Amino acid sequence: MDERPLRLLIADDEPLAAERLQLLLAQCPGVDLVGTASDGEGAVRMAEALTPDLLLLDIEMPGLDGIDVARALAANQPAAAVVFITAFDQFAVAAFEVEAVDYLMKPVTPDRLQRALKRARDHLHRREKAPIKGPSPSSPYLEEFWASDLSGLVRIASRDVDRVSAERDYMRLHVGRRSWLIHHSMNALEEGLDPELFVRLHRSAIVRKDFIAGFTRNPSGRWLARLSDGTEQPVGRLYTDKVRSIARR
Structure with a gap:
């Protein structure tokens, strides 16, 4: 029918x-x-x-x-x-x-x-x-973004974002092989994204935790995050405690 x-x-x-x-x-x-x-x-x-x-x-x-x-x-x-x-x-x-x-x-x-x-x-x-439920408070964290696209604007779910990189006054959302620019500050994004899902590893980088494949050190002793797409993200000196918290050690 x-x-x-x-x-x-x-x-x-x-x-x-x-x-x-x-x-x-x-x-x-x-x-x-x-x-x-x-x-x-x-x-x-x-x-x-x-x-x-x-x-x-x-x-x-x-x-x-x-x-x-x-x-x-x-x-x-x-x-x-x-x-x-x-x-x-x-x-x-x-x-x-x-x-x-x-x-x-x-x-x-x-x-x-x-x-x-x-x-x-x-x-x-x-x-x-959806099951019928009583009213519940909405999530305090960002669940979606709107970003400019050739056809207008596209909705991007936060959970789909692999990582965020800073580009002057803009942030670039990386989703697979595609990326979009949005007008946010890195500090605002760090506060807005769910800390259970995302971690800030550098003053110019936030990464989804399950996108991190591991950590290694470079010859100078600084931490590098190995990401699931094969790239590496340097860990800023102010964020080395994040490595320990993720590794639970």
Whole structure:
């Protein structure tokens, strides 16, 4: 039996942008557009009345912007999934804070919209299958990052990051053979990443603990971390105690 259609609500104060999005959605199977709002206040009212599965929100709107709309509706149970659609990338951190499923850059392409809809469906399916629990405090640590990509912005799970290296005012997240730059400080990342998973080994390097294959010393006696990809990471003198803590000795 086919799954029920994904019920969507669009909020965009630009009529042409909203119309283009509707035309793209008309080509997507398994979706049901239940309404279109032209401002943030209208989006909140319509979402509370129509209870859509997914909100496609422009960020810059008069009155309540898209971030404000997501925050206003976050307490609803069940809360709708949120995908932001915007012409600007500087709102990525705020989008992360309200747990957006995806973040699309205008003009939206059909394949990128399809990927966002799939992410929304996957998110809703996981939520439906999760065991019912009472409210619990959210993790105090960073669980995801938003980083610029050729297609817009990409979501990166913290657990997938192998290591972080500093590049002036930016940090580079290394995931397998790929990497992304984000605008954070090394100290902020050290505080934000779960210390059970990550360790700082140098003033310019944080490494996921299970990515460390071992330790060795160079001819001058300084520690080097051997990483799972075959590279080595020097251990700063201020961080040699980290080697002992990891080795439990």
